[in-house]
Amino acid sequence: MTLFLTGSPTRYGEDHFTADNGFLSAVEEALSEVAGRGVPPRVLLVSAAPDDAAFTASVLEGMSQCIHRSGIRTEEIVMLDRHNAPEAPKLVRRAHWIILCGGHVPTQNRFLHEIGLRELLKGFDGVVMGCSAGSMNCADRVYSHPELPGEAVDPNYTRWLPGLGLTDIQLVPHYYQVKDVVLDGKRLFEDVVFPDSWQHRFYTLPDGGYIRVKDGRSTLYGDAWEISDGRMRQVSHEQSSYSFMNLIFISPHFPESYWHFVSGARANGINVLGIADAPYESLPQELRSSLTEYYRVRSLEDYDEVFRAVAFLSYKYGKIDWIESNNEYWLEQDARLRTDFHVTTGIQTDRIAAIKNKSEMKKYYALGGIPTARQIKAAEGLSRVRAFARKTGYPLIAKPDNGVGAGGTTKIHSAEELDSWFSAHAADAARYVIEEFITGLLVSYDAIFNDRGEPVFENNTVFPTPIMDIVHQNLDTCYWTNKTVPASLSEIGRRTVKAFGITSRFVHLEFFQLDRDREGLGKKGDYVGLEVNMRPPGGFTPDMMNYAHSTDVFQIWADMVAFGERRKGFGEQFYCAYVGRRDSHRYAHSHDEVISRYGADLCMTTRMSPALADDLGDQVYIARFREKKEINRFFAFLTQAL
Numbered sequence: 001m002t003l004f005l006t007g008s009p010t011r012y013g014e015d016h017f018t019a020d021n022g023f024l025s026a027v028e029e030a031l032s033e034v035a036g037r038g039v040p041p042r043v044l045l046v047s048a049a050p051d052d053a054a055f056t057a058s059v060l061e062g063m064s065q066c067i068h069r070s071g072i073r074t075e076e077i078v079m080l081d082r083h084n085a086p087e088a089p090k091l092v093r094r095a096h097w098i099i100l101c102g103g104h105v106p107t108q109n110r111f112l113h114e115i116g117l118r119e120l121l122k123g124f125d126g127v128v129m130g131c132s133a134g135s136m137n138c139a140d141r142v143y144s145h146p147e148l149p150g151e152a153v154d155p156n157y158t159r160w161l162p163g164l165g166l167t168d169i170q171l172v173p174h175y176y177q178v179k180d181v182v183l184d185g186k187r188l189f190e191d192v193v194f195p196d197s198w199q200h201r202f203y204t205l206p207d208g209g210y211i212r213v214k215d216g217r218s219t220l221y222g223d224a225w226e227i228s229d230g231r232m233r234q235v236s237h238e239q240s241s242y243s244f245m246n247l248i249f250i251s252p253h254f255p256e257s258y259w260h261f262v263s264g265a266r267a268n269g270i271n272v273l274g275i276a277d278a279p280y281e282s283l284p285q286e287l288r289s290s291l292t293e294y295y296r297v298r299s300l301e302d303y304d305e306v307f308r309a310v311a312f313l314s315y316k317y318g319k320i321d322w323i324e325s326n327n328e329y330w331l332e333q334d335a336r337l338r339t340d341f342h343v344t345t346g347i348q349t350d351r352i353a354a355i356k357n358k359s360e361m362k363k364y365y366a367l368g369g370i371p372t373a374r375q376i377k378a379a380e381g382l383s384r385v386r387a388f389a390r391k392t393g394y395p396l397i398a399k400p401d402n403g404v405g406a407g408g409t410t411k412i413h414s415a416e417e418l419d420s421w422f423s424a425h426a427a428d429a430a431r432y433v434i435e436e437f438i439t440g441l442l443v444s445y446d447a448i449f450n451d452r453g454e455p456v457f458e459n460n461t462v463f464p465t466p467i468m469d470i471v472h473q474n475l476d477t478c479y480w481t482n483k484t485v486p487a488s489l490s491e492i493g494r495r496t497v498k499a500f501g502i503t504s505r506f507v508h509l510e511f512f513q514l515d516r517d518r519e520g521l522g523k524k525g526d527y528v529g530l531e532v533n534m535r536p537p538g539g540f541t542p543d544m545m546n547y548a549h550s551t552d553v554f555q556i557w558a559d560m561v562a563f564g565e566r567r568k569g570f571g572e573q574f575y576c577a578y579v580g581r582r583d584s585h586r587y588a589h590s591h592d593e594v595i596s597r598y599g600a601d602l603c604m605t606t607r608m609s610p611a612l613a614d615d616l617g618d619q620v621y622i623a624r625f626r627e628k629k630e631i632n633r634f635f636a637f638l639t640q641a642l
Contacts, residue, residue: 001121002030003128003166003213005135007173008102010066011208017070018208021221021239024070026212030127031072034096040075041096041127043067047081048103048133050111056081059101080115088115097127100134105144108133109161118164128166132173135211139163143170143202145193152184152192159196167213168318169244172204175225179204194230202227203235211244215451216321218244219563220269235269242269243562246317248310250325250334251276251300252287255609257543257554259287261326264558266290273313273320275306292317303333310337321345322561326506326535331356345451345504345561347534354500355534357401358433365529368499370492371521372529373438373512377401379430382422389418392436397468398425401433409468411437438521438528440512442466445485445493446537446545448557448566451504455494456566457556459545460485461537467615476639477580477617480631481541481548483573492527500532506557508533539616540578540604547603547624548576574624577631579638580608580617588640591619597637598623601630 004027009017017024035041045063047056060079067074078084080091092098098121100108112118121128130138142163146152172178172193181188193202203211209222220242226235236242252262252274262272263286271292277300280288288294293316295309314320322345323337332352339349353360358375365372376388378398389396398421399409412418412434422429446459460482470477485493493509510530517523536542536553545553550571559567581587595602601623608616623634 001124001126001128001166001213002033003130003138003211004030005130005138005167005169005171005211005213006207007132007135007171007175007205007209008207009129009131009210012177012206015069016066017072020208021210021241023208023210023221026210027127027129028072030214031097034126040073042075042094043077043097043099044091044095045077045079046098046100046108046117046134047079047111048101048105048108050081050085050107053081053083055103059103063099063101082111085111085115088117089120092117092120092124095126097129098124100128100130100137102132102134104148105133105136105142106158106161109137109142109144109163112137112164113162121164121166135171135173137161137163138166139170140165140168141170143172143196143200145172145188145196146183150184152186152188167211167218169211169213169218170200170202171211172202172227173207175204175206175223177207189227189232193227194232197227197231198229200228204232209236217562217564220244241563245270245321245562246273246313246319247271247322247324247561248273248275248313248320248337250306250323250330250337251327252291253278253283254327255539255612256284257540258326259284259290260542260552260554261557262287263290264552264555265561266292267555268558268562270558270562271317273317275309275313276300300330300333303336306333306337307340310341314341326557328533328535328538331535347502347505351501355502355532358399358531359401361529361532364500364532365496368495370496370499370529371526373435373521375433375435377430378422378425378432378434382419385418385422385434386415388434389415395437397435397437398432399435400431402431408432411468438512438514438518439516440514440528442530443489443511443513443527444537445489445496445509445511446507446541447493447497447509448506448553448560449497449503450560450564452564453498453503455490455497456560457551457553458485458490458493459549459553460489461541461544471614474582474584476582476585477578477615478635478639479578481544481576483548483575489527492529496529496532500534502534504560505534506536506553508535508537539608539612540606540620540622543604544576544578544622547622548574550574574626575628575631576603576622576624577634579621579635580613581619581621581638583618586642587638588642589637594621594638598634601625601634 011018031041049055064077142161144161151157205224211220220236224236225232247270265272274291274294277297280294297305320343323343325334335347335349335352338346394413396412442463444461447455448457450456463479509532511527514524514526521528542553552568555568556566604622606620608620
C-alpha cells in the first residue's frame, strides 16, 4: 500500500491536484504501480458525511472533476456512503485507489468503524489517499480537535478516537486556514492544540503539502510544522522533505567524527536516539544538539542493559526503524538487537557470521565469482596446514577469523615458523585462519548502498603500506583517496556487495591489486578479494572522502537512511592524502614547518584517538591536491627522519 496524507490535494482555491513538491507525479507513479502504466484506475471515495446525500453528491462531483482536471483518467469513480455500505468489502477489493474524503472527523470515524474499513484494508495493496478528516482518521490513535461550535467547551467531546491504524502520524490540516481560528472563545492553536500536545506530537501543514507512506517509510513534503509539548517548530519547507523515522545510534560519540552521522539524520527529520556508556555532559555539543534523546548505560558490553535501553526508547517513541553503530566492534550486537526488536533495515543475527568471520566470507566471495587467497582454518591442525603450505608456498598469513585491523596477524616465512606459531597458539589456534600470502597494492572500495542494492556513493582509497606492516614495524601511516574509482574496481566491488546480499549500508571492502600474474587468481592489475567490512572505513577516512569529492558522506548516508537516495552533490575532485606521524619518532620537519609548507593544502591536523593510534598514528595531517605527483612529495616531507 502507498498512503498519501493531505489536508487537500489541491492548493487553496485551485480545482486540480497540485504538482508542487512532486505531489501529482507521486500519485501518478503510485497508481501506475497498482493499475499498470497507462491503465485508468478504479477509484473508491469514502464519505465523511455518509447520511448527508446532498453533501456526499457534491463531494463526488467535485473530486471527480478535480481528478480529471489533473490529467488522471479513471475507469470508474464510486462513492461509498450509507446507501451502499453493505457492499464495502466488494468495493474495497475492486478499487485501485481509495480516497478518504474530508468533513467532520468524528462523523467519518463512526462510519469507518461501522463498515469495518480497518479490517478491510488489511492486505490492500493499492493507493489510499486521505483528505483532511480522512487523513486524520488514518492514524492508529486519531487526534480529533474540536471543529464545530460547542465542541471546544463540551466536556463530553472526545478528542481521541481509534483510527484505521495506517500510520501513527497525527495531523492538524489546513494550517493557513485554521491557525487563527477562534472556536467557542478559544484560540484553536494556542488554547486547544498546544495544551493537547503535551506528551504528544502533531504535524500541521498547509494545503498542497503532503505525507507519503511507502515501504515502511513516511516522508513529509513541503511546508510543515511539528507541535509537541506546547511548542511549534517548522520542520520542512517548500521543495524540501522531512522523514518520520526512529533511529537508535549505538555509541554515537566514537569515533569522534560520528556525530556527523547523527547531525545528518536529524537534519532529515529522523528522531535519533543515542545509547552509550559515556556521561551525557561529556558528549560534544554538536552531538547533544542532534540527539532527540540519550540513554546512558553502565556498559555497552552488557547486552541485557542495552536491550532494556532499546525497549524503553521503543516504548516512548514507537516503532524503531533503524539500529546502527557503523562501528565494527558493535556489528554483532547491532544485528542481535535488530533481530530481537524485529528491525528489518539492517543485517540480522543469521547473517552476521558472513561479514565477521573471514572463513565465512570465502563462501560469499565464491558465490560472486570473486577470486580470493586460498585459506585453511588453523583448527584443522598442524599436519593439514603443513600440507596447505606445500601447495601455496611461504610466506603465509595467520590472522584471527573474527578480528579487526592487523591485531593478532602474523606473517609466517617457513615451516619452522609455522611449527613455532602452532606451539604459541596451542590454546587458541581454533580462532585463526591461515592464508596464502599475496603481493600487490592494497586498495579499498568504499560505498554507500541504498535499500535497492544500488550504490549512491563510491570511493577508492589506496594503502601503499599494509596496515600489518605499519603496526608490526611501528611505521608512519600514509595513504590517499583517489579522485575517481577505477571502473574495474567499481564492478568487482558492486559484485561483492551483491554476493553478500547487502543493502542499506556503508561498506569498506578491501582488495589486493595484483602486482604480477598469479595462477588461479588473475592477471597483473586484477583485483583479488581480501576482506569485507560492512561499516565505514576507520579513523578520518570518511572526512578524506569529503575533502576529495567536495561532498558530505555523512549526509549522503543519512539521506540513504531517510530517503533511499543521495541528495548531496559533488564539487571539484581532488586527491586527498593522509599522514599519521608517531610520537616515538623524530622528524626532520617540525609541526610548524609542516604548517608553513602545506598550510594552503591542509584540510585537517589533529590528534588521533589512542584506541586507533597503533594503526593510524598519533598526529594526523590530511591534505588535498589537484595533482597526484604531489602526494609522494607530501609523504616524503612529513615522514623524513631527523
